[in-house]
Amino acid sequence: MLPIAYSELAQIFRNRTVLISNLIMPLAISAFFIYRRDSFIALGSAGYIAAVLVFTIGAFSLYTTAVTTLAARRQDLFLKRLRSTTAGDATILSGLTLPVAGVALVQVMVVLGAFAAVTGRPADLALLVVGILSAFVMMLALAMATAGLTGSPEQAQVTTLPLSLTTIGVATWVGITGTEDLTVLKRLLPGGSATELIVNTWNGGVPPAQSLLLLGPILAWVVVAVVLALRLFRWEPRR
Amino acid sequence: MENSSRAVIDVDRLNISYGDFHAVKDLSFRVEQGELYALLGTNGAGKTSALEAVEGHRRVSSGTVRVFGEKPADRRAVRHRMGIMLQESGFSADLTVAESVRLIGRLSGRSDSVDRVLGTVDLNRKADVRVGQLSGGEKRRLDFATAVYGRPELIFLDEPTTGLDIQSRDALWAAVRELRGNGSTIVLTTHYLEEAQQYADRIGLMHRGTFRREGTVSELTRRLxxxxxxxxxxxxxxxxxxxxxxxxxxxxxxxxxxxxxxxxxxxxxxxxxxxxxxxxxxxxTRLDDVFRSIESDPAPALNPTR
Structure with a gap:
């Protein structure tokens, strides 16, 4: 897996398009949120900003980059090439997505670290990490499913939009309005429970056991995404 | 089933269908150790499907395929013993030539020197060039280099000389001769019939999903x-x-x-x-004549090795 991951990391940093649209842009958006934090905290809370930052990076740096990467590698027949070796399918997918996930995690750590430096530490760091990781696992699984519907890296710009915008929109909606009304709907939407979990762990005031229950809908989305990925993912371009 | 102790590849009644389309029909053949076997066919004959099934890239509808006695889809069991030159490039444009060979080499389960392999196809000078900047012919040579990394026992060459100039072709065939000298088995598909005629020990000619002829060049040509x-x-x-x-x-x-x-x-x-x-x-009689004859030939499909 590591040779694949290393080559993938090199490719990410050599491709200017990927670097700018999927790595630099989320950082720029994050910087804007942190710079205008007082306005956004007035709108929701510090936890709301943290959730939006997580899902901005999750949607662009992780989800969109992963879909683009998998579509590009399939179109180039690079996936088929890798399958000509001793590497198993799980190893190939892990190797291809590990650098994307790693870069996204580093971005989240840097961005939330900067945010914490100017607004104060999160109330429950350990549970916040669990929330971020579970959200990223969900986004990665959804990326594999979406890659099955994406024929080329150009198409990825379109096929990733619905889910990217939905998750950021849900994070904004849930982050600002909370889950006191329309609770079930908000928690079942992709990113809804994760947003609530991040808001709770950043702001504090909610018992950890209650927040942990929010992992249920997140894991359900992971299962749905994995099932979809198993059905939809293709290793070679359609002929 | 016959004794297949020396058979590197053993295909028995292979069928591959795509929906209602029957791409490969009851195809049976064997490739013995050390042979250079050419799988040829008219356009749409099903040779790519058959070859991909043998490589382990395609699921079969029915029948059995064994490579070194194992299922070819079992990568851990067979891939370290085989090198595959794909019909199309399959490299990432942003990796360099050396990085591409190193990556595929490390995943092949064999050991070799990147410099040696690149030297085989005269790509040493391009080692630090990104694959996206290579010409079509250079990409084919790179493809060949990754296939022969670690001198595998079985090598699939899918249209190996397409886009190559004459010097590169000669160099490639010289490398193939050296590999055969070391005991490698080669499976070749090509549209250059003169290459098959010159280098293949045996040829399987496919038409409409199955063999119409199989044998040595002299066995095939003596019929016309x-x-x-x-x-x-x-x-x-x-x-x-x-x-x-x-x-x-x-x-x-x-x-x-x-x-x-x-x-x-x-x-x-x-x-x-x-x-x-x-x-x-x-x-x-040339192989071209045999090739032309099979399309008009009403003769039933052959099943020569069973």
């Missing part, structure tokens, strides 16, 4: 007649002992399964009658 062509001057009166007059009235064509004997009869006749044979040529 060779041709003797000559012309006579308009003033020549004796009638030649062989050949039929072509439409222009001067050129004669004789199709024969006994090229040497019939040619001698013709030359003896010409000497006896003091006749000059103009534009005389005697051409043995």
């Amino acid at each position: 007649p060779a041709a003797i062509r000559f012309a006579l001057s308009p003033t020549t009166t004796p009638v030649p002992p062989i050949g039929t007059r072509a439409t222009d009235g001067r050129v004669y064509v004789a199709e024969t399964f006994q090229l040497q004997a019939d040619l001698k009869v013709l030359l003896d006749w010409a000497a006896a009658h003091d006749v000059e044979l103009l534009d005389l040529s005697a051409a043995p």
